[in-house]
Amino acid sequence: MSTLFIGDIHLSVEYPEITKNFFRFLQTEATQAESLYILGDLFDKWIGDDDPHPFYREVAAELFALKKKGIPCYFIHGNRDFLIGQAFADESGMILLPECKVIQLYDYNICILHGDTLCTKDTEYQIFRKIAHHRFIQRLFLCLPLSFRFYIAKKLRLQSGEQNKKKGEEIMDVDPQSVLDLMACHDVDWIIHGHTHRPAIHNIEMIVTPLLSSKKIARRAVLSAWHNEGSMIKVTFDAIELIFFPFRVSDFEKI
Ligand SMILES: O=C(CCCCNC(=O)Nc1ccc(S(=O)(=O)N2CCN(c3cc(Cl)cc(C(F)(F)F)c3)CC2)cc1)NO
Numbered sequence: 001m002s003t004l005f006i007g008d009i010h011l012s013v014e015y016p017e018i019t020k021n022f023f024r025f026l027q028t029e030a031t032q033a034e035s036l037y038i039l040g041d042l043f044d045k046w047i048g049d050d051d052p053h054p055f056y057r058e059v060a061a062e063l064f065a066l067k068k069k070g071i072p073c074y075f076i077h078g079n080r081d082f083l084i085g086q087a088f089a090d091e092s093g094m095i096l097l098p099e100c101k102v103i104q105l106y107d108y109n110i111c112i113l114h115g116d117t118l119c120t121k122d123t124e125y126q127i128f129r130k131i132a133h134h135r136f137i138q139r140l141f142l143c144l145p146l147s148f149r150f151y152i153a154k155k156l157r158l159q160s161g162e163q164n165k166k167k168g169e170e171i172m173d174v175d176p177q178s179v180l181d182l183m184a185c186h187d188v189d190w191i192i193h194g195h196t197h198r199p200a201i202h203n204i205e206m207i208v209t210p211l212l213s214s215k216k217i218a219r220r221a222v223l224s225a226w227h228n229e230g231s232m233i234k235v236t237f238d239a240i241e242l243i244f245f246p247f248r249v250s251d252f253e254k255i
Contacts, residue, residue: 001033001034001236001237002032002033002034002234002235002236003033003034003035003036003037003105003234003235003236004029004030004033004035004036004037004232004233004234004235005036005037005038005039005112005192005221005223005232005233005234005235006025006036006037006038006039006223006226006230006231006232006233007038007039007040007041007042007078007114007193007194007195007223008040008041008078008194008195008197008223008224008225008226009022009038009041009042009043009225009226010041010043010044010080010225010226011042011043011044011055011059012043012044012045013053013055014044017247018226018227018247019055019059021226021230021247021248022059022062022226022230023062024248025230025232025245026062026063026065026066027062027065029232029245030066030071030073031066031069031071033071034071035071035072035073035074036066036071036072036073036074037073037074037075037076037112037192038073038074038075038076038094039076039078039112039113039114039115039192039193039194039223040075040076040077040078040079040080040081040114040115040116040194040195041078041079041080041081041114041194041195041225042059042075042078042081042084043056043059043080043081043084044080044157045080045081045153045157046080046081046082046083046084047083047141047146047149047150047152047153048083048085048141048142048146048149049083049084049085049086049087049088049091050087050142050146051146056088057091059092060088060091060092060093063092063093063094064091064092064093066093067093068093072095073092073093073094073095074094074095074097075089075094075095075096075097076097076098076099076100076101076112076113076114077096077099077114078114078116078194078195079114079116079125079129079195082132082133083138083141083142084096097112099113099114099117100112100113100117100182101113102186102188105235106235106236106237107237108189108190108235108240109186109187109188109189109190110188110189110190110191110192110235111182111183111186111188111190111191111192112191112192112193113182113191113193114193114194114195115174115193115194115195115196115222116129116195117129117178118174118175118178118179118182118193118195119171119172119173119174119175119178119195119196120175120178121170121171121175122167122171122172124163125160172196173196173198174193174196174220179191179204179220180204180206183204183206183218183220184206188218189216189218189219190218190219190220190221190240191218191219191220191221192220192221192222192223192233192240193220193221193222193223194222194223194225196222197224197225198222199222199223199224199231199242199244200221200222200242201219201220201221201222201240201242202219202220202221202222203217203218203219204217204218204219204220205217206218219240221233221240221242222242223242224242224244228247229244229245229246229247230244230245230246230247231243231244231245232245
């Protein structure tokens with residue numbers, strides 16, 4: 001049996017191919033798993049569970065179908081969809097997890113998180129995150145009329161797109177010391193995260209006891225975003241693998 005991790009799907013009405021392939025993943029690979037973890041940025045934007053767009057109803061229904069098949073789906077918020085609340089969790093059957101969680105899978109000790117909190121060099125983003133994750137600010141934002149939230153969302157997405165272009169590669173990636181601190185704090189052998197869109201499995205040398213200078217190799221597995229292909233991290237008793245699968249061309253494109 002296996003446990004699957006995905007993230008950074010960035011579903012939006014503008015990219016129906018990604019949505020189609022995400023639904024196909026839920027109806028195929030995901031049905032063979034013991035459970036599915038979505039580690040953030042399932043959606044490219046989220047301005048509140050009260051957004052009535054039928055697109056969200058469709059995604060919720062496809063996710064709920066997985067629950068009906070007895071396969072639990074766990075969700076950790078990303079920097080895009082950090083406002084997903086209990087209402088959408090109930091509608092989609094997803095189980096909301098805290099922003100960082102240690103799970104025992106087979107005989108692995110794994111810390112799972114979205115990954116944006118590891119990008120500590122991006123101080124501009126970390127300041128925005130602190131403000132936007134404040135309960136009062138979130139309550140205030142969710143009280144605004146949807147139209148005004150749409151407006152703010154459009155502005156912020158444009159702004160973050162422009163800001164990201166100016167930021168160096170290093171700032172946009174995880175800070176190595178933050179990774180070491182997190183793994184030491186939770187005493188885990190594995191960390192699985194997304195956010196950076198830099199898929200890989202990295203070996204990390206951890207000092208276990210400084211005096212004896214004994215070390216161990218831990219591993220950091222990074223999810224791929226779903227731009228032109230699907231991707232997941234598959235955990236089985238024997239291995240943790242980063243797997244890519246091509247998007248299947250929709251019937252329309254075959255014409
Ligand atoms: O990798 C890197 C770079 C990372 C790039 C980070 N950029 C990034 O995430 N941008 C971004 C994320 C979400 C959206 S949104 O459209 O979904 N939406 C916007 C309005 N949201 C809001 C909520 C609250 Cl409570 C309060 C406010 C406030 F205070 F602004 F009004 C706004 C809710 C969410 C738009 C852009 N660094 O390392």
